[in-house]
Amino acid sequence: MSSEKRLEVLLRHVNNVQDNCLRLGELFIEKGKEEFGVQLIMNGRIHDSSKFCGIEWEHFNSESKEKNPELFKAAWLQHVKTNPHHPEYWQGGIKSMPDIYVAEMVCDWYARSMEFGDNIWDWVKDKASDRYGYSTSSPIYKEIKSYLDMILEPAFK
Numbered sequence: 001m002s003s004e005k006r007l008e009v010l011l012r013h014v015n016n017v018q019d020n021c022l023r024l025g026e027l028f029i030e031k032g033k034e035e036f037g038v039q040l041i042m043n044g045r046i047h048d049s050s051k052f053c054g055i056e057w058e059h060f061n062s063e064s065k066e067k068n069p070e071l072f073k074a075a076w077l078q079h080v081k082t083n084p085h086h087p088e089y090w091q092g093g094i095k096s097m098p099d100i101y102v103a104e105m106v107c108d109w110y111a112r113s114m115e116f117g118d119n120i121w122d123w124v125k126d127k128a129s130d131r132y133g134y135s136t137s138s139p140i141y142k143e144i145k146s147y148l149d150m151i152l153e154p155a156f157k
Helices: 002-030 032-047 053-058 062-067 068-084 099-116 119-130 137-151
Strands: none
Touching: 002 032, 002 099, 002 137, 032 099, 053 068, 062 068, 099 119, 099 137, 119 137
């Protein structure tokens, strides 16, 4: 993939996350949680900025994953260890994440589901729960669900 195409894909993702953080942040502000809402909007503005340079720019992509899996893994590790909206950033994983980063993570997950055409609920209930070790009766699932319930448009009836 050309640098221009990678930049286009990255910017689309960052813009989607920013839009999601803005929407959710505004909803928190409306509910009287202004500090949380503003912080979430700010987090959206700097979301994934580490992907624009260094090893992440060079090797955190599908081409590198195929041709240079070791460098891809190093770039992935760099990314999750420098961005607190990833459960891998936290010593205790997803269950020890501060609420503000859980909210940003949900905005990120929702952006990825839109970009890939996947169902966000399938990811949250099946894949993420297995990957991060939570159940649908756990407090972290309930928090994730509450953020998704806020940000998702109601279904047509």
